[in-house]
Amino acid sequence: MLESEQLGAALRQRDEHALAEVYDRYGRTVYALALRITGDAGAAEEISIDSFWQLWQQAERFDVAQGSLLNWLLTIARSRAIDRVRARGARKRVQALDPTDVNHARPPDEAAELSQRRLLVRQAMETLPPAQRTALSLAYYEGLSHSQIAERLQEPLGTVKTRIRQAMGVLRRSLAPVLTTSQ
Amino acid sequence: MKNHEDIQADLPLYALGSLDADERQAIDQHLTEGCDSCARELQTWRDVVGMVPLEIPEVAPSGLKAKLLARVRAETATSAAPAHRPRTVARRRIGWAAPFALAALALLALATYQEIGWRAERERDAQVVANLEAERTRQATVVAELQRELEAARGNLATVSAALAARENDVASLRAALANAEQSLSILQARGLSLVALKETKDAPPAAGHVLLSAPTGRALFYAFDLPQVPADKTYELWWITEKQGPVQAGLFQPDARGLGRVEATVPEDAGAIQAAAVTIEAAGGVPKPQGPMVLIGTVGSSPS
Numbered sequence: 001m002l003e004s005e006q007l008g009a010a011l012r013q014r015d016e017h018a019l020a021e022v023y024d025r026y027g028r029t030v031y032a033l034a035l036r037i038t039g040d041a042g043a044a045e046e047i048s049i050d051s052f053w054q055l056w057q058q059a060e061r062f063d064v065a066q067g068s069l070l071n072w073l074l075t076i077a078r079s080r081a082i083d084r085v086r087a088r089g090a091r092k093r094v095q096a097l098d099p100t101d102v103n104h105a106r107p108p109d110e111a112a113e114l115s116q117r118r119l120l121v122r123q124a125m126e127t128l129p130p131a132q133r134t135a136l137s138l139a140y141y142e143g144l145s146h147s148q149i150a151e152r153l154q155e156p157l158g159t160v161k162t163r164i165r166q167a168m169g170v171l172r173r174s175l176a177p178v179l180t181t182s183q
Numbered sequence: 184m185k186n187h188e189d190i191q192a193d194l195p196l197y198a199l200g201s202l203d204a205d206e207r208q209a210i211d212q213h214l215t216e217g218c219d220s221c222a223r224e225l226q227t228w229r230d231v232v233g234m235v236p237l238e239i240p241e242v243a244p245s246g247l248k249a250k251l252l253a254r255v256r257a258e259t260a261t262s263a264a265p266a267h268r269p270r271t272v273a274r275r276r277i278g279w280a281a282p283f284a285l286a287a288l289a290l291l292a293l294a295t296y297q298e299i300g301w302r303a304e305r306e307r308d309a310q311v312v313a314n315l316e317a318e319r320t321r322q323a324t325v326v327a328e329l330q331r332e333l334e335a336a337r338g339n340l341a342t343v344s345a346a347l348a349a350r351e352n353d354v355a356s357l358r359a360a361l362a363n364a365e366q367s368l369s370i371l372q373a374r375g376l377s378l379v380a381l382k383e384t385k386d387a388p389p390a391a392g393h394v395l396l397s398a399p400t401g402r403a404l405f406y407a408f409d410l411p412q413v414p415a416d417k418t419y420e421l422w423w424i425t426e427k428q429g430p431v432q433a434g435l436f437q438p439d440a441r442g443l444g445r446v447e448a449t450v451p452e453d454a455g456a457i458q459a460a461a462v463t464i465e466a467a468g469g470v471p472k473p474q475g476p477m478v479l480i481g482t483v484g485s486s487p488s
Binding site for chain 1: 192195196199200201202203227228229230231232233234235236237238239240241242243244247248250251252254255256259
């Protein structure tokens, strides 16, 4: 398995296999995020391809020390998806999905690490009070600012900020085991 | 102007991208001024934000990888790098430049190369299938386990509900018993209590009863013992045999499973002295004057049995 740094280096040398490897690792996660935000399978597909394409084009600018490849991809995909939804003005319902076609198994270590993170995130999310979770989701998935969230929920601005701070604090504490190793 | 602590408190919100423009600018400025601790802190918050979408289950879209790689190859083919030119061009060049033997060798090498590639692909596919099988088996086990837990939980719930219903019944019975006891006690605690003992009449099955009569309060308590059940369209009726009005209705009752009957009655005010108490069997709902067979009788002044 290629380490992230080696993958980054291979991408900079425009190694197609490196891109395929990155896709195998993170394609499903990136697509799932784009689908969650846009609720549109076609848009999610375009956003995913565009995000990986952007990684491919800007590989020389990618710095492993500045965060993981996955984080980079998710940031790009999130921003593209939110832009798409804003441009469209309204969110479509989530469409039924095709069954998966998995072309390659992910490397086991990578898979184990990612599933540990998934587990920690889900556990942490489940402990959040619904009001905190809603505020966090509106900020993350809909890209709303605090004042927009306050308006949407008819809550005071300060309350919204506090809720998001608390939610983020819970996430950070729960994710501490993986955060320290990733730094 | 925000201080360092304010800025630090806003960093998670900044990483999330949810601050309004002016707040964002304040942080940008603070970071450009070179606050290392805030920069490190921000990186951690960005890592946290980056993990938020991991709560979403993965979705594998069909054929997306092929589309991505096709786009990359199309770009590579149109770019200048000769090393990335399509294979067909290279092969044609060999065909022009070298003898047939060399071309054949090249084709053989290509075929071998492809065969190796295919074999690797097949092995990878087999591995994928094996992994999927393993995952499916694992998930089936988890589902079965959850179903068992659900069944067990349902069973527990039913048991608890039944126990609760039984308790509620107990409480209701105890309340009723307590009310009866209080009623009996209040009569017993009054002055001027007299007791009328009742026995079965000549042709009736053996039974007994007694009346606690409290003349000053005008209240009375009647108990019957060993009375058989009557059909649903019949009832036992208690009578006061009075000096002025003859038999006066005192109350209806059905004995319980032990043959115990109970009536709380009042003493009629202007019917004169009560001379006796009697029980007859009447049509359900009772009658104003006795018509049915008398089963218990007892006169006032007679001693308790």
